[in-house]
Amino acid sequence: MDMKQYQKENSKIEYSHNYWGFQIAIYLFLGGLGGGILFLTWVMSSFVFPGADLVQAFMLPNFVALLCIVLGLFFLVEELGQPPVFYRAYVTATSIIKWGAVLLTIASFGDLFWLLGNWSPESPVLGWISVFNFFGGLSGVWLAAAGIAGFGIMVYTGVMLSTLKAHSFWSTPALPILFTTSALSTACAGIMLSLCGWPGVVGLEGLAAGHEVHELLHVLDIILAFAELTILLIMVLSFLGAGNRTQQRVAQRWVKGSMAGWFWIGMICCGLLIPLVLNISGNALAGTIACVLVLCGGCLLRFMCVWSDDRQPLPDENRYYFRLKTADKRLFTLYYKEGKELERGQNWAPRENMY
């Protein structure tokens, strides 16, 4: 291979600093969604509509929140190097991960106890669970615990990334605000999709209260989508114009680089603008589609942020790892990771050495 072709082939290769996989992105999304649902449920039940009977209306949203948190934790544990010893995460007080683990535990148990305490004996789904109704006496306490912890989880997902100041794109106060706004927005969508959906008896008063909650969340989701759009654009465009070199590189990738399609079409249009328009139109079907799009947009935001973990390179670091040739990477991957036999010249060819 001549040098020009070699340089052309390898000109776009950049040493990747990706350490966290897709599991962390899903965990951040599901954690934010679950935490947001719990927080909004608590606020609606305790402060906005304190007298209304919203228990049955909120059964399914809270069940979805529990599923989200448990599934998110599953992905988090799966991503660990040593999943069987995940319980060690609770040890160090200075670690943000520890506080995240504590909040997730409080939220999931608070929500579980609330669900068990309010499980109706007439419910066609697992009615026998009503034997746990002794939890019902403390229903308000469980919901408050889950709601407060849920708020903590929403904030924590963004703070966890922003404390890692090695990654310039994450290390900004805007990221926790963006993640919290997005978590609230997706939580509104999640609640609207599942409100009053529990297969049990919902009284007329409950249905009316549920309708009022739906209306309120509808307006709230419009405001949140607008706020999220503003924060996202300000953050990315300010990085592009006035960020350091690493921030600029990531922002360029988002705005006009390899991730531009995902950013403009996926996140801005499908995840924010179209739901905004559909929600404003007021149509019920359009509202449902908007909720689904908001959820997809929130998930895409977490993926894009987790994959934007560029670190300021050391002097000539990219060049060094660039010279560990793609062929050598293939050798490492196939031979050492997958244990495949390699034949020189066929599925592996040694290339230039480190000098």
Added chain:
Amino acid sequence: MTRYAMAIDQKRCVGCHSCSVACRTWNDLPMDIIYNPVLGGVVEGEWPNVHRNWVPTLCMHCKNPECVPCCPTGASQQDEDGVVWVDSKICMGCKVCVNACPYGMRDTSHMVRRFDGFVRKCTFCKERRAMEPGKDPYCVQTCHQHARIFGDIDDPNSEISKLIGRSDTFRLMEELGTDPQIYYIPDLGGTR
């Protein structure tokens, strides 16, 4: 109090990578992990005054390490002598410290065996120095150019203290406030 540090004389380094090889051999590292890559090697200057500027790296064993307080299990630790290390028996492989390190000097051994993945890093050959007191880390001992100088920076009579005292040094990404303990004596300028 003892505080270990390293000085790297860029005038002496010829980019032979023998420190990387020695480290990998002593620590029995898998193929995808390098504790002390020798970066740089770009040709600078104009003929006949040209030189190649090598930047041998390793864990900076910072005084204010980002990677220690973020560890949820307490596996990432710093000794009183300043050496930052990971207790593989406690580490659960969450990779927060790997993401926290601004220098990218931590690695995971995930590629070797799943369910036994923990974070690895340079420890200034902590085990070796415990077994053979007075010995230098392997990368220091192997460097035939004596480009790596290791020692107690708090001891005014140590070679490293004297060298740093009479040289113009710089440290990588000092602006982050981590107070790295690897001092570079640049190729141009340097020892007075």
